[in-house]
Amino acid sequence: MKFKSIIIIAVFSLLIVGCKQAKENDAVEVITVEEMDSLLEMGNVKLIDVRTPDEYAKGHIEGAINIDFRNKDFENLISKVDKSKPVAVYCGRGGRSGKCSAYMKKAGFTKIYDLDGGITEWKFKGKKMVR
Numbered sequence: 001m002k003f004k005s006i007i008i009i010a011v012f013s014l015l016i017v018g019c020k021q022a023k024e025n026d027a028v029e030v031i032t033v034e035e036m037d038s039l040l041e042m043g044n045v046k047l048i049d050v051r052t053p054d055e056y057a058k059g060h061i062e063g064a065i066n067i068d069f070r071n072k073d074f075e076n077l078i079s080k081v082d083k084s085k086p087v088a089v090y091c092g093r094g095g096r097s098g099k100c101s102a103y104m105k106k107a108g109f110t111k112i113y114d115l116d117g118g119i120t121e122w123k124f125k126g127k128k129m130v131r
Contacts, residue, residue, distance in 0.1 A: 027105040028112045033125045036088060036115050045086045050100045059129040061122060069096045083109045090115035
């Protein structure tokens with residue numbers, strides 16, 4: 001009986017560790033406004049606004065480059081970004097950036113941060129925007 005308990009505990013431990021490692025290796029991480037702010041302060045992430053040029057012109061996060069997810073040339077434009085460096089993406093509310101993040105993961109980007117709630121949440125939290 002004691003031996004079976006040890007085996008069961010060992011199996012569950014392996015499952016938990018395996019799931020944790022899979023999550024840690026996941027290329028896409030959805031982050032909060034506060035986490036995005038911290039990343040930007042550290043300065044080691046490329047910030048990409050995936051909204052349209054009109055949306056970008058009305059206000060964006062300082063330091064962001066605009067690569068419109070709906071642009072017919074999106075794949076070519078995003079391929080010019082260094083895949084080995086961390087990138088952070090955002091859109092209006094999170095839909096486009098979620099699709100963009102999934103595409104970037106398949107394209108081989110190693111670390112992608114996706115702003116939960118997009119620029120809408122950024123503005124709601126009173127964070128600075130530039131035009």
